[in-house]
Amino acid sequence: MKRFDCLKALAAVAQDALIVSSAGATTLEWNGIRPGDGNFRVRTLGLCSSIALGMALGLPHRRVVALDGDGSLLMNLCSLPTIARMKPKNLLHVLFDNEVYEASGSKKTATAAGTDLVGVARAAGIEKARWAKSVEEFAQTVAEGMKSDGPHFIGAKVTTARTEVPPYPLDEVENKYRFIRHVEKTENIKIFQTNLPASYK
């Protein structure tokens, strides 16, 4: 299964969901398929699931999707019991498991030696955790995950095949500002506060 095909299936049902992606090829491929200010690229290995959880808890009526990798999730396994404990209905956690640290020289991760991250998620208390074994099954599972109450955890074993994509167009700070402006606009809320100079008071 190719990650790129799975991402295309997700794009077909993503609508206005906020998308948080682990740095590396997943972010680049997603940006190639659905560029936009509602995408947030994570730079700290491991934090993808936690940043997505924070968004889901902070804005409970908006769908949030985490695009995680096996190396990333293995570094922050404790995000799974925290998600299970907080039970965000609006969180869809997608795991692309290619069994290597793809952005770090493709050395094998623990999933290559048999660790089952869907099993870990389920044991942590996330009931709706399952593997999607084909692109069709993935498409069907994410479509269902976008509509029904979560938290959802969907694992997909993917190859290391890459697709030609453009570079990510934003640095971290611009990504932040554009993302927050996007949330302000689509939620009709004000996040950044500014004050008049003291001489105006």
Add this chain to the structure above:
Amino acid sequence: MNEESAAQTIVNGLKAAGIDFIATLPDINLARLLDEIEQDAAVTHVPLCREEEGIGICAGAYLVGRKCAALMQNGGFFNSNNAIVSTLLQYQIPLLLLIYYAGDIGDRTFATSGAMTEPVLRALGIRYYVMRQAGEAAEVIKRAQVLAEDSKRPVALLLTKEVLGLRSELASL
């Protein structure tokens, strides 16, 4: 001030500063404060398994408009350093860090952690304030949150036993 009123003062200070989202990991000296946070229906409380995930959770909540604080022991601050550097500082995301100051002068445990806390904060360029008077807690929290929001950086408040109502303030002796 006793432990219970100290905890109430801090939580009221956080709420007055607009903070309504708090990620926490326990320390025995924070127990009463954690009770106070847990019982407050107006606050989204996220109990953590490890402090570093809390930095990510608070960053995510900030990005969708929430005002956040992370409460932990200084050991947890050390655990969180990569997330603080490559998420909070790299993206310029504000966050109030409430750090219990284990190994503070007079403590019998964690002297090494106590010795490293302020130097590490300084090395990261994080502005901080050592809170020693319970009476000033609410105003210090308000000012620290203004600094965090305006500088778009984390700001740390070091919580001593005095400010948590666990030991007499030096000035009162």
